[in-house]
Structure formats: C-alpha cells, structure tokens
Amino acid sequence: MKHQHTYDAQGKQICCTEEEKIYQKAGAEELLKEKAPHDHDEHRVEEHGDHDGHNHGTFEGSPWKMFLPSIISLLLLLIALYFDHFLKPDWFTGWVRIAWYVVAYLPVGLPVLKEAWGSILQGAFFSEFFLMGLATVGAFAIGEYPEGVAVMLFYSVGEVFQTLAVSRAQANIKSLLDQRPDEVTVLRGNKPEIIKAEKVQIDQIIQLKPGEKLGLDGKLLSDKASFNTAALTGESKPDTKLKGETVLAGMINLNTVAQVQVTTAYTDSKLSKILEMVQNATTQKAPTELFIRKFAKIYTPIVVFLAIAITFLPYFFVADYDFSNWLYRALIFLVISCPCALVISIPLGYFGGIGAASKNGILFKGSNFLDVIANIKNVVMDKTGTMTEGVFKVQEVLFDKAFNQAEILEMVNAVESKSTHPVATAIHEFVGEVNTDLKIDEVEEIAGHGLKASIKGKELLVGNFKLMDKFGIEYDTDISKIVYTLIAIAYDQKFVGYLTVADSIKEDAKLTIEKLKSLGVKPTMLSGDKNSVVQFVAKELGIENAFGDLLPEDKVKKLQEIKASNQSVAFVGDGVNDAPVVALSDVGIAMGGLGSDATVETADVVIQDDMPSKIPMAINIGKQTRKIVWQNIFLAFAVKAVVLVLGAGGLATMWEAVFADVGVALLAILNAVRIQRMKF
Structure with a gap:
C-alpha cells in the first residue's frame, strides 16, 4: 500500500508517522478536498504526492486491484517453493533461482524500499519501512530467499487490510459530506436559477423539489413540508415542518415543492459546522495515541541497535560463532519488533470509535474525548431542550x-x-x-x-x-x-x-436515566426553571438530585461542587446560558438540533438529534473504544515479547516473526474495526 505525505508552506515534504498516515487516509480533510471546486485539482498531486510523484489517497475501486501485487508475489513464491521442495528441476539453481525470488519480491518490496529511502532523505531514518526493508534484504544476503519474500508479502497484505479498515471507518463520515449539495435552485423574480450553494446570499429564496437536499439553513416559507433529517440526526423518520419553522442544510424534501428563505451563510450552516467538527476530530488525539507515538520514536532505534548487538556481540562470547546464524537471528528480531500493530491499530481504533459515533448521530470533536467520556461518573444535565422537548x-x-x-x-x-x-x-x-x-x-x-x-x-x-x-x-x-x-x-x-x-418530557428521557444508572453514572439535573417544575420532571424520570431556580453562575457553582469530589463530570445542555458550564465540565455535551451555536461550539460532543438516549450511548462507545485499544496494546506486547525472546535464542524462524508482526497487526486491525459493527 502506498502512503500519503504532508508538506510545509514552502512545499518541502514532511515525513509522517504511520499514525499520521492513517489519519490522512481516514480524516475528513481529504474528503473535503474531494468536494472542493475543480480549479484546485492541479495542486492535489503536489499536496498529497508520494515519492514517485503520484497521488496515493484512500483507495477507491475494486479491492482486488489493491491485492494484485501481493497475488503476483504469492503465485511466484508458491511456484518457487514447489520447485525447491517437490519438483526440484535442474535449471532452478544458482542465479536463476535467485532471480526468480527477486522477481517475486519486487511487486511487494519495491514500494516499501522506496518509502524507506524517502523517509531517510527526510531525516526519519528509523521507520517501519526501514526495518522491513533491512530485514528482507538481509534475508536475501544470507540466502534465505523464501523468508525474505514471505515477510514482505505478508507485510503488504497487512497494509492492504489496513487501508480497507480505514475506508470502512471513513464511509460513515463521507456519507455526511454527500448530504451537502454543491448547487441549489434560487428564485429570482419568480424564475428558478441554479447557482453554487456557497454563492447564495442571506434572505434569498431557495426552491426545493421533492427528493432534493437543502443546501443551506433557512426558514420555511411554504405552509407545510416533510423532510428526511437523517443527515443531521441519524434518523430517517419524516419530520414535518410548518411555515416559519427552521429547516437545516442536509434535510431532504419528501413530498411537495417547498420554498425556503436562507437565514445562514453556506459556511455557517449546521451541517458545515458538523463537517468542520469531524474534520478537526482527528487532530485532538487521545493520551494513549500520543504515548504510542512517542514510544515508537524511541522504541524503533533501540530495536535496530539491539539487532546489531545480536549480530556482532556473540563473536566475543560464543566459541563456535557463525555470522550467518546470528545475522538471521537479528533479522528475525527486527521483523518481530516492528511496531506496526501498535501504530496502526490504536489510531484506527479511535477513529473507528469516532466513525461509530457519527453513524449514530453523535459527534466527538477529538479522540481524546472518547477516553474522557469512558471515565465519566457524573452526568449533569439541563432540563429544557435536553430532557424535555423544549417545545412549550x-x-x-x-x-x-x-x-x-x-x-x-x-x-x-x-x-x-x-x-x-x-x-x-x-x-x-x-x-x-x-x-x-x-x-x-x-x-x-x-x-x-x-x-x-x-x-x-x-x-x-x-x-x-x-x-x-x-x-x-x-x-x-x-x-x-x-x-x-x-x-x-x-x-x-x-x-x-x-x-x-x-413542556413535555422526551420519550426516551426515562430510558436515558435508567441506562446511565446501569453504567454506574450518577445523573443530576440543573435548571433555571422554577424548582417545582424541575422537581416534578426529576421525579418522573427517577433523578434523585435536581435543582431549579438557578442562574448561570449558580449552575457553575453546583458543577464545581460536584467536581470537588474528584469525579469526572459531563454536562449536557442546549442554551446559551449552558455554555459556561459546558466549558467547565470534563466533557461538554451539546444538543445540536435545538442547541445554540455558542453551546455547540463550546461542547466536546454534539448530539445531532437532541435525543437524550444518545448520552449513555456516547459513554458506551467511549468505553468500548478504550477496551478495544487496550486489548490491542496487550496483544501486541504479549506476542512480540514471547517471540522476541524465542528469536534471540534461535528458537523462532522468520515464519514465527511474520506472525508476531503482520499476524498480530492483522488481528489488531480486525479487532479495531469491530467497533464499527457494534450495535449500541
């Protein structure tokens, strides 16, 4: 699999870590560029080129084409092994045999060697590409041709599976981008005219035919219209709007021709802000990711120097020292110690969590909030618009x-x-x-x-x-x-x-409180509404701690009292008055449908459809993501530690090394994408 690279302002290429490549392939930034005007297309190869000058973005097309180099190498390797161990033809010796294995190696090995050389030129000497290149070229040097081809073959297969896993996580976010049309029909003198959505002015009137998607936020001028709101809420249930009510970009008109007066600029629409949140989500990394990233930078050089020590130090301590034998052990050590499973699966696990949440109408502004929300012990919530409909x-x-x-x-x-x-x-x-x-x-x-x-x-x-x-x-x-x-x-x-x-209580409000309690989370209600109303709603929902008649500063004090007990707190709100407490909490959760722009922008997590039942769902997604990430960490370290010891002692071959590296990486990737299939 080819990799993307980033460039600085002067056009100089900056070599990326494997983690950064995953985010480049999976992040919304590249997707947004796909939706950008075509006059920027000539720059895209320069911005995301590989060392060979070609664009290697997220793969689109038949997955079999991605496997083609690996299939060619596999067929040539199997034929060579058949010749070596079964048919044994006289001509399959010497330079012919070496050339055959070299040809089998090139389809999968050449791209990796080019990546290794490119990384070295950019100052990143100790990359995974360098480790794999060194191990396989070394295997050829000591005559272990089948092992050299096999190691690179399985590594390449693992890279393809990584790309497919990223594409699956990416699909949930790409579906959001597909909901925002590039063009809309505006009425000028009662005559329809199709123009670019970003050029529409506030107060202009959009005509929306049945089946069309709304490109900008606005106010419905028609007497009545029904919309599919799945792009914003994750729910495809029709939502009927009446004259004067707000309609949002991404909604799909279901029945009659409707007219909408634009109230918000294209770049300020709810959907645009959602896309911006998703785009920026991958820049806010969880502590676990940051640790692994730093760990890999220190770990990889140490592994290289240990491999050198394994090769040469026994000369001074072993009587029957054999250079080829100890070099082979060192090469096994290099393959085993390659940190692919960690640097691939951990960011992929977090991105999978963000994708799974997006699929369910929950937007995390960073993977770090997946970690924080998993540890939440208290959920403090507003009443109006959060636990009640907010429709008085x-x-x-x-x-x-x-x-x-x-x-x-x-x-x-x-x-x-x-x-x-x-x-x-x-x-x-x-x-x-x-x-x-x-x-x-x-x-x-x-x-x-x-x-x-x-x-x-x-x-x-x-x-x-x-x-x-x-x-x-x-x-x-x-x-x-x-x-x-x-x-x-x-x-x-x-x-x-x-x-x-x-105001009426939301249908899923009571279920929300029950689920929070089952997760070991304590619910509390704070509201500026009169206390008798707050206590009535709290009793209906089963909330033991509820406080009414609170000013914004009173909410802040109550939240500080809860935080004083050294327990993590999430606050859920929707109004402008909730913005201070949302900012103060460990995790601020905003109701994105009815919520004010200030609260949505301040919040760390946004619930698109205003359903309170998404609160425990968000916590559960955070817990499952953290669980999967740590499963991968323990799996990678445990298997590698065992096989490293065996390899250093000469008890493991290159085949065991392949399993410890590529096999564990594949298992970790499969485990990471599992969260995208979970039902919450």
Missing part, C-alpha cells in the same frame, strides 16, 4: 383586569420576537403575528431572568418571577403551588400577571 405551549393567561389583555399580549409578543428562547416561540404561536407598528426600544436580555424593553415610553418586563424581584415589582402570586413554568409580566412598574407554559 401556553396553557393559561392570568392577568389583572385593570389591564387590556390583548394589548399586553401584543406587546409581549413583539418583545419576545427578539428572543430565540422556546418560551418566546410558544408565546408567538399563542398570540399570532407580531405587530410591526409597535415601537420597541432598548431591548435587553437579562441572563437567567428574562427580557426588559421600553414600549410607548414605558418599561415592559417579561420573564420569571426573579425578574420581578430584581426590579422591585410587587406581586401576590404564590408561585410554589404552580407546577407549570411561569412567565411573569410587568408594565410601567406594575405587575400585570403571568402566563403558564408547559
């Missing part, structure tokens, strides 16, 4: 008779139109269209309290009862007895009354 409906309106209810509601609706909070949406749906003739001045959002504005020269307050207390508004309502969420209103320094709004 007004239940009742209780105003003082001294006020004109219709007039107050009209003002409240106008002020709330400035907010993206779910409660604002509920009020808008209850009241109706916003009166644009109302002059609203000095709108201010007070975090954890509500909104303050000036209408008709008088102050309007809309929020919770803490907002009333903050501005000294007197009221005689006993809020402790009301389970529903309350929206208090004051106008001209007088208490008007309140609205009650209700």
Whole structure:
C-alpha cells in the first residue's frame, strides 16, 4: 500500500508517522478536498504526492486491484517453493533461482524500499519501512530467499487490510459530506436559477423539489413540508415542518415543492459546522495515541541497535560463532519488533470509535474525548431542550383586569420576537403575528431572568418571577403551588400577571436515566426553571438530585461542587446560558438540533438529534473504544515479547516473526474495526 505525505508552506515534504498516515487516509480533510471546486485539482498531486510523484489517497475501486501485487508475489513464491521442495528441476539453481525470488519480491518490496529511502532523505531514518526493508534484504544476503519474500508479502497484505479498515471507518463520515449539495435552485423574480450553494446570499429564496437536499439553513416559507433529517440526526423518520419553522442544510424534501428563505451563510450552516467538527476530530488525539507515538520514536532505534548487538556481540562470547546464524537471528528480531500493530491499530481504533459515533448521530470533536467520556461518573444535565422537548405551549393567561389583555399580549409578543428562547416561540404561536407598528426600544436580555424593553415610553418586563424581584415589582402570586413554568409580566412598574407554559418530557428521557444508572453514572439535573417544575420532571424520570431556580453562575457553582469530589463530570445542555458550564465540565455535551451555536461550539460532543438516549450511548462507545485499544496494546506486547525472546535464542524462524508482526497487526486491525459493527 502506498502512503500519503504532508508538506510545509514552502512545499518541502514532511515525513509522517504511520499514525499520521492513517489519519490522512481516514480524516475528513481529504474528503473535503474531494468536494472542493475543480480549479484546485492541479495542486492535489503536489499536496498529497508520494515519492514517485503520484497521488496515493484512500483507495477507491475494486479491492482486488489493491491485492494484485501481493497475488503476483504469492503465485511466484508458491511456484518457487514447489520447485525447491517437490519438483526440484535442474535449471532452478544458482542465479536463476535467485532471480526468480527477486522477481517475486519486487511487486511487494519495491514500494516499501522506496518509502524507506524517502523517509531517510527526510531525516526519519528509523521507520517501519526501514526495518522491513533491512530485514528482507538481509534475508536475501544470507540466502534465505523464501523468508525474505514471505515477510514482505505478508507485510503488504497487512497494509492492504489496513487501508480497507480505514475506508470502512471513513464511509460513515463521507456519507455526511454527500448530504451537502454543491448547487441549489434560487428564485429570482419568480424564475428558478441554479447557482453554487456557497454563492447564495442571506434572505434569498431557495426552491426545493421533492427528493432534493437543502443546501443551506433557512426558514420555511411554504405552509407545510416533510423532510428526511437523517443527515443531521441519524434518523430517517419524516419530520414535518410548518411555515416559519427552521429547516437545516442536509434535510431532504419528501413530498411537495417547498420554498425556503436562507437565514445562514453556506459556511455557517449546521451541517458545515458538523463537517468542520469531524474534520478537526482527528487532530485532538487521545493520551494513549500520543504515548504510542512517542514510544515508537524511541522504541524503533533501540530495536535496530539491539539487532546489531545480536549480530556482532556473540563473536566475543560464543566459541563456535557463525555470522550467518546470528545475522538471521537479528533479522528475525527486527521483523518481530516492528511496531506496526501498535501504530496502526490504536489510531484506527479511535477513529473507528469516532466513525461509530457519527453513524449514530453523535459527534466527538477529538479522540481524546472518547477516553474522557469512558471515565465519566457524573452526568449533569439541563432540563429544557435536553430532557424535555423544549417545545412549550401556553396553557393559561392570568392577568389583572385593570389591564387590556390583548394589548399586553401584543406587546409581549413583539418583545419576545427578539428572543430565540422556546418560551418566546410558544408565546408567538399563542398570540399570532407580531405587530410591526409597535415601537420597541432598548431591548435587553437579562441572563437567567428574562427580557426588559421600553414600549410607548414605558418599561415592559417579561420573564420569571426573579425578574420581578430584581426590579422591585410587587406581586401576590404564590408561585410554589404552580407546577407549570411561569412567565411573569410587568408594565410601567406594575405587575400585570403571568402566563403558564408547559413542556413535555422526551420519550426516551426515562430510558436515558435508567441506562446511565446501569453504567454506574450518577445523573443530576440543573435548571433555571422554577424548582417545582424541575422537581416534578426529576421525579418522573427517577433523578434523585435536581435543582431549579438557578442562574448561570449558580449552575457553575453546583458543577464545581460536584467536581470537588474528584469525579469526572459531563454536562449536557442546549442554551446559551449552558455554555459556561459546558466549558467547565470534563466533557461538554451539546444538543445540536435545538442547541445554540455558542453551546455547540463550546461542547466536546454534539448530539445531532437532541435525543437524550444518545448520552449513555456516547459513554458506551467511549468505553468500548478504550477496551478495544487496550486489548490491542496487550496483544501486541504479549506476542512480540514471547517471540522476541524465542528469536534471540534461535528458537523462532522468520515464519514465527511474520506472525508476531503482520499476524498480530492483522488481528489488531480486525479487532479495531469491530467497533464499527457494534450495535449500541
């Protein structure tokens, strides 16, 4: 298998570690370039060229073509072994026999030798290519031709399997890129025109035919439309949107022609941000990966010098010293000690975990978060939009008779139109269209309290009862007895009354808590909503620790109290007010559908479909990934240690060395890709 290389700003090639090559082959960066405009194509060979000047990216096409060099070598090797041990023709001796084995070696050996030479030129002398090249050329030097061919043959087969394993992990992420169309149909003077998606301006209108994918985020102008949201949520269940509701890039229109007004630039869409997160995920490496990477840089030179010692030191201590015998032992030692199984399978295991999570609508921003989330002991969660739908409906309106209810509601609706909070949406749906003739001045959002504005020269307050207390508004309502969420209103320094709004618990919320407890994780709920509502929801879900009436700074204090017990904490939220606690937690988890951009960008893990059941799923994926990675580490070290001792003592042949290197690497790769087949 050929390898990719990176270049610095001056065009100088930088030799990569095997781990980096895996990430280049599997990372979304290369995939994004596949989607880039074609005018950049002439640069791609230079950016990702091999030493021979060709592009060797992730393989696309029939896997059998990848195995062709190995098949040719295998056939020539089998024929040679048949001649050597069974047919024994007179002509198959001397230079003819050597030439036959050399020809059998070249299809698999020449690419590796070129890689070794290229690495040496770039200053990376002790690479795995150098080890394999040295071992096989040395085998030829002492007349062990079949072993030399076999070692390189099996090594090449292992490299092909590595590529196939990476391609499988890559497929889950590539499917996301396929969901973002390059072109869209915009309406200009009621005439459709196809243009590049990145050139569409905000407020332009897109026409979407049945079966087409939406290219940008926007607001539905049609009365009604159904969408397949699998690109964003992982769920193909149709989602019906009504006029004025938000629709996102990647959604597929299912039935009628729909019109969408663009609200977000192409590069700022939810799907674009998701792709950027996946692209950057491979740059954040887990501690285990970083350790193995450093270990390999120290380990490989030591192995080379030990092999030299095995070859020459016995001359001073062994009476019947035979150079060929001890050189053969040293070559076996080199093959066994090649760190392929570690540097291939460990990053592949983490990338497989990221791919498995992406397939299930969970985005990890780095493999390091797979490690951290596996150790989580506490999950602290917000209520609204996390464990509840975040879709409020007004239940009742209780105003003082001294006020004109219709007039107050009209003002409240106008002020709330400035907010993206779910409660604002509920009020808008209850009241109706916003009166644009109302002059609203000095709108201010007070975090954890509500909104303050000036209408008709008088102050309007809309929020919770803490907002009333903050501005000294007197009221005689006993809020402790009301389970529903309350929206208090004051106008001209007088208490008007309140609205009650209700939110429904998500279908999978209770199952989420049960699964968290089964994983040994303690759930806690923190919310800015009134405490009676929070306690009601917590009781329904089986959460023992729940706290309401919290300001953003109160949430931070509660989280710090939990962290003080030296236990790792994950926080799950969706609102702007959750961004500080998301940043403070060991793992910040954001609900990516309803979640604010600030929270999604701050979070370490994003749940695309807002389903809380994905929280324990994410933890389980982290645990399984860590388990597989450590299985591979123990497997590689255990087998290599045993065969190394046997090889140094002359009890192992080159065939055992092949198993210790390539065989273990293949087993580790198969174990690493296993996570992509797991059902969580």
